[in-house]
Each structure stands twice: as C-alpha cells, then as structure tokens.
Amino acid sequence: xxxxxxxxxxxxxxxxxxxxxxxxxxxxxxxxxxxxxxxxxxxxxxxxxxxxxxxxxxxxxxxxxxxxxxxxxxxxxxxxxxxxxxxxxxxxxxxxxxxxxxxxxxxxxxxxxxxxxxxxxxxxxxxxxxxxxxxxxxxxxxxxxxxxxxxxxxxxxxxxxxxxxxxxxxxxxxxxxxxxxxxxxxxxxxxxxxxxxxxxxxxxxxxxxxxxxxxxxxxxxxxxxxxxxxxxxxxxxxxxxxxxxxxxxxxxxxxxxxxxxxxxxxxxxxxxxxxxxxxxxxxxxxxxxxxxxxxxxxxxxxxxxxxxxxxxxxxxxxxxxxxxxxxxxxxxxxxxxxxxxxxxxxxxxxxxxxxxxxxxxxxxxxxxxxxxxxxxxxxxxxxxxxxxxxxxxxxxxxxxxxxxxxxxxxxxxxxxxxxxxxxxxxxxxxxxxxxxxxxxxx
Ligand SMILES: Cc1ncc(COP(=O)(O)O)c(C=O)c1O
Numbered sequence: 282x283x284x285x286x287x288x289x290x291x292x293x294x295x296x297x298x299x300x301x302x303x304x305x306x307x308x309x310x311x312x313x314x315x316x317x318x319x320x321x322x323x324x325x326x327x328x329x330x331x332x333x334x335x336x337x338x339x340x341x342x343x344x345x346x347x348x349x350x351x352x353x354x355x356x357x358x359x360x361x362x363x364x365x366x367x368x369x370x371x372x373x374x375x376x377x378x379x380x381x382x383x384x385x386x387x388x389x390x391x392x393x394x395x396x397x398x399x400x401x402x403x404x405x406x407x408x409x410x411x412x413x414x415x416x417x418x419x420x421x422x423x424x425x426x427x428x429x430x431x432x433x434x435x436x437x438x439x440x441x442x443x444x445x446x447x448x449x450x451x452x453x454x455x456x457x458x459x460x461x462x463x464x465x466x467x468x469x470x471x472x473x474x475x476x477x478x479x480x481x482x483x484x485x486x487x488x489x490x491x492x493x494x495x496x497x498x499x500x501x502x503x504x505x506x507x508x509x510x511x512x513x514x515x516x517x518x519x520x521x522x523x524x525x526x527x528x529x530x531x532x533x534x535x536x537x538x539x540x541x542x543x544x545x546x547x548x549x550x551x552x553x554x555x556x557x558x559x560x561x562x563x564x565x566x567x568x569x570x571x572x573x574x575x576x577x578x579x580x581x582x583x584x585x586x587x588x589x590x591x592x593x594x595x596x597x598x599x600x601x602x603x604x605x606x607x608x609x610x611x612x613x614x615x616x617x618x619x620x621x622x623x624x625x626x627x628x629x630x631x632x633x634x635x636x637x638x639x640x641x642x643x644x645x646x647x648x649x650x651x652x653x654x655x656x657x658x659x660x661x662x663x664x665x666x667x668x669x670x671x672x673x674x675x676x677x678x679x680x681x682x683x684x685x686x687x688x689x690x691x692x693x694x695x696x697x698x699x700x701x702x703x704x705x706x707x708x709x710x711x712x713x714x715x716x717x718x719x720x721x722x723x
Contacts, residue, residue, distance in 0.1 A: 291316035291328045305429070306441060315683070320347035323696050323703050325683070334707050336684040338696045341498060341530045341645075342556035345605045346696035352562050355601030356594055363593050368586065374596035381603055382569060385539050388548025392575035394568045394583075395591040399529035399555035400428025402566040403492070405585050406551045407432045409570060410490035410523045412584065413577045417451045418483060420476075420491040420522075424457040424500040427492060427527055436492055439500055440664045455479050459503045462637055462649055462657040469508035477516060485520035490551070495541040498530035501690065502640045502647040510545040523550040523574070529566070530645075533557025534606055534697050537616030537643030544642070550574060560602045565595030611697040619643040621701055622693060625708045635660060635718035637689075646693035648711075650718050659689035660718055669721045673714050682710040 289297075294316040298304075304312050318328040323346055326332050338344060345352070359374060366372050375395070383391045394409075396402045407419055421427065423438035434441065435448030438457065442448065458472040459465070467475075480488065491513065497503040517524045526549035531541035535557060538544055542552075551574065555566030589595070606612055619641060626639035626646065637651030637659070650660035650670070661667040665688060674686040685692045695707065 287318055287328060289328065291318075294328065315678070322346045322348070323699050331681065333681050333683040334703070334710070335696065336682055336707050337692050337694050339561060340556070341535065341692070341694045342561040344533050344535060344557040344697050345560040345602055345609075345611060346698040349560075349562075349602075349605055351605055351608075352560065352598055352601040355597045356563060359594050359597035366593060368588070368590035372591070372593050372596070374593050374600060375591040378596040378599050381600060382567065385603070386552055386569050387540055387542055387546075389571050390548070390552055390569040391572045392570050394570075394585065395596065396555070396566040396568065396587060397564050397589050397592075397595075398428075398566040399527075399553065400430040400433040400566075401587065402529065402553035402555055402568045403427040403433035403436060403527065404430055405568045406492065406525045406527075406553050407436070407490065408585055409551060409568065409574065409583075410525060412581070413574045414489040414521065414523060416487055416489040418488045419452045420455050420479070420483075420488060421452055422457045422493055423454050424459060424497060424503070425492075425494050425527075426499050427494075428529075453479070453483055457497065457500075457503070458506055458509060459497070459501065461663070462651065462659060466503070466506055469506045469512050472506065472509055473512040473516065476513070480516065480520060480522070485522065488520065488522045490523040490525050491517060492525040492527060494527045494531065496531040496536055496642055496645060498645075499685075499687065501649070502642070502645055502692070504640065504642050505545070510542065510547045514547045517550075525549060525551040525553065527553050529553055529555045533560075533602075534612040534615045535643055535645045535694070537612065537619050539606075539612055541642070541645075558602065559595060559598040560605075562602065563592070563595045563598040564589075565592065565599055606697075609698065615643040615697045618697070618699060618701070618704065619645075621704060622646055625704065626693070629708070629712060629715060632712070633715040633719050634722040635715055641693065644693075644695055644697055644699070647690050648693065649690040650715075651689070652721055653723050660721065661689040663688065669718050672717050676714045676717055677710065680710045680713070682707055682714075 316327050317325050319326050324332050379393050421436040425438040427433045427436040432449045434445050435452045438454050458467040526542045528540045532554045550571050552569040559565045630636040635650045638649045652658040661670045
C-alpha cells in the first residue's frame with residue numbers, strides 16, 4: 282500500500298505504535314505522541330487534518346522544510362537507479378558528496394566517513410582520534426549531547442547518560458562555560474584557565490581529543506563566549522590534542538553559516554554532522570577529517586564499518602539538500618531571519634515577566650522561563666518539570682504549535698525557509714501561552 286493511501290485514523294496509529302514500538306527517552310505509559318500523516322514547508326498535519334507549525338524542524342533537523350520536491354525527486358531517481366551498493370564499492374553519489382562536503386566544510390577538512398546518523402558519527406570521530414593519536418582519553422563537556430550509543434552517550438554531559446553509566450572508559454567530563462541561569466556564563470579567559478588545569482592534571486600526552494558542540498543544542502542553545510573557540514584551538518594545538526566539533530545539530534545553516542564554527546573561523550581537526558545534511562529526508566551522518574589525519578590511514582587500517590556506510594539514497598538526498606541550501610540561499614536566509622527572530626524574542630522579554638533569558642544565533646533559539654527575574658529561579662528545576670511548564674506545553678499543542686519544551690525552557694528552531702508572516706504566526710501563539718507562566722511570577 283502506498284503511503285499516500287493511508288487508511289488509519291490518528292488514534293489508531295497512536296494505539297498500534299504504542300503497542301508494538303518503543304518511544305525513546307520516555308516511560309511508555311507517560312507518552313502521548315502526535316500522529317503525523319503529511320508535511321509541507323513549515324507545517325505538518327495529523328490524519329484528521331489538524332495543522333501544526335513545526336517550530337522545532339522536528340528534531341532540529343528538517344532545515345530546508347518539509348516536502349521539497351527537488352530532494353524527493355533525487356531520492357526517487359536514486360532508488361530507481363541504484364538503491365544500495367555495499368560500502369566496499371564506489372558510487373557516483375558517494376563520490377560527488379565527498380567532493381562537495383570538502384568544499385563547504387571549514388579549512389582543510391577533506392575526507393569523510395559516512396554513517397547512519399549523528400551518534401555513529403560521534404562513535405567514529407572518537408575512534409579516529411584514538412587511532413590517529415595513539416592516545417586514549419577524550420575530554421567532553423557537561424551540558425552536552427553527542428548521541429544515544431555507547432561512546433556517544435558516555436561523552437554526553439546531560440542526564441540522558443546517567444542510566445547507562447559507567448559507560449566507556451577514558452571519557453573525562455569538564456565544565457561547560459555556562460553554569461545555569463543563576464550563575465551565568467564564564468568568560469573565555471576563566472573557562473580556558475580551568476580547562477588548562479584539567480588538561481595538565483589528566484596528562485596532556487594521554488588526551489586524544491576534546492569533543493564539543495560548537496553551539497550547544499538541546500542543553501540550551503549556548504553560544505561560546507568571545508575568544509573561547511580560538512583559545513580552545515590554541516590549547517589543543519599546544520598539546521597535540523585533536524579538536525572534534527560536533528555540528529550534528531548546529532551545522533547546515535541552522536546558525537546562519539554552513540557550520541556554526543565558521544562564525545569564529547576556527548578549523549576543527551574532526552567535524553561530525555547529520556540532521557541538516559539531508560534535512561532528515563533520509564538517514565545520513567558523516568565524520569569529516571583534515572588531510573593529515575586522513576593520511577594516517579593510508580598505510581594503517583581504518584578499523585570501522587557499517588553496512589549502510591555511504592548509502593546511495595542518503596548520499597543522493599544530501600547532494601540534493603545541499604543544492605537546495607544553495608539555490609534558495611537558505612544559509613543567508615537563516616542569518617537575516619535570525620535577526621527577525623531575535624527581535625521577536627526581545628519583544629516577548631519586554632512583555633512577559635516570566636521570560637528570564639532568550640538566546641539565539643541564526644534560527645537556533647531558546648527561551649528560558651523564571652519565577653522571578655531578580656533571583657532567576659527557573660520555572661522548573663534542572664532535569665524536571667512543573668505544572669506551569671506542563672500547562673504551557675499543553676497550550677502550544679492545543680494551539681497547533683509544535684516545539685520542544687524542556688525543563689524550564691522551550692526552543693524556537695523553525696525550518697530555514699520560514700517567512701516573516703509564518704514566524705509572526707508562531708510568535709503570536711507563544712505570546713498567548715506565556716500568559717500562563719506569567720501568572721507564576723512572584
Ligand atoms: C549535537 C548532537 N550530536 C549528536 C546527536 C546524535 O545524532 P543522532 O540522533 O542522529 O544519532 C545529536 C542528536 O540530537 C545532537 O544534537
């Protein structure tokens with residue numbers, strides 16, 4: 282049966298999905314998924330025709346927007362020609378995608394290993410760093426997410442890691458420059474001084490790499506303080522430590538540059554990507570490495586493999602998606618619409634006492650709510666929720682706005698194709714919703 286001929290109702294889809302499949306990061310009894318049957322641009326619909334604004338680009342991944350016919354056609358054409366070839370073979374989409382990524386990734390990043398998604402990109406980035414340096418320790422920060430598999434989850438610095446501990450040996454967590462609303466963010470000088478001390482105490486010669494989300498995603502859209510990335514680059518260079526930039530969420534135009542790290546003109550040794558690479562039309566991730574690291578594997582085995590590495594459908598979807606970013610100038614658009622969104626954030630902050638802090642770069646944004654702007658008491662505790670945050674989430678859903686509500690905040694991450702009118706439509710709903718949380722302000 283073709284997907285277009287869907288016959289199940291929304292409640293039937295939800296009931297059967299819940300009966301026979303596990304939903305992630307949740308107690309199964311507590312979830313209430315939205316049934317989705319189709320999507321176009323910044324909107325998606327339930328089988329009953331209820332429309333939602335997708336104000337989180339699903340999982341911060343459908344960057345070009347839903348249902349782009351150019352990407353759909355590329356996937357269809359590739360499926361009709363060659364749906365799959367094993368990763369020991371060479372295909373045209375693989376050949377073209379590597380070349381294209383070498384052009385758009387920072388500095389001399391030149392060689393790519395293709396995966397099924399972000400977590401596998403993290404796994405392989407860590408493996409490459411260990412093999413290339415002969416060292417075993419990996420520094421990773423708190424307030425980070427690097428994926429739900431073994432090494433990636435061990436590197437993750439948020440509560441999603443806890444249930445899987447102790448995880449993989451050799452991963453050392455270091456503080457993130459941001460310390461929550463009450464303490465704020467360290468300056469680059471303070472953060473770097475602390476890192477330098479940790480590097481010394483751990484033994485620089487034992488550290489293979491330092492992995493960071495260039496702009497922190499699910500842990501709160503934190504933009505690094507001025508000078509931080511440049512200082513980190515210098516610190517890594519001094520000690521022969523590889524810098525891994527996790528651009529799985531922040532890459533592909535989300536912040537108004539191809540990659541978030543481009544804002545600071547820093548070249549990482551290893552870069553990971555997924556999500557926006559295909560705008561999630563097909564599952565694909567990648568690890569990019571600089572030429573000297575690639576050269577290490579000229580006469581040494583690269584110990585890594587995946588049945589779906591360099592999947593032709595994924596590579597074809599990525600090529601078509603990158604062409605859409607270019608044709609529609611979506612990277613520039615994210616920058617200009619990012620200015621519009623920042624203004625809308627500021628308007629909300631001026632009108633609603635429960636808005637504690639708004640942060641954004643390009644179309645990567647978050648709003649944190651507080652009970653009191655003097656004390657910055659969050660509207661919900663770390664890793665928790667509150668009746669007010671639950672009521673806000675319910676209001677958004679009933680009003681047809683889909684976004685992530687997490688702890689005391691919510692995200693504003695629309696597809697990069699969003700228009701000003703569509704943005705205003707979303708912010709009108711948010712404006713109304715914040716009346717709920719304003720009532721809790723002391
Ligand atoms: C920064 C970052 N890295 C890695 C991942 C893992 O990607 P995936 O879910 O495709 O495995 C994510 C997913 O949200 C992410 O945000």
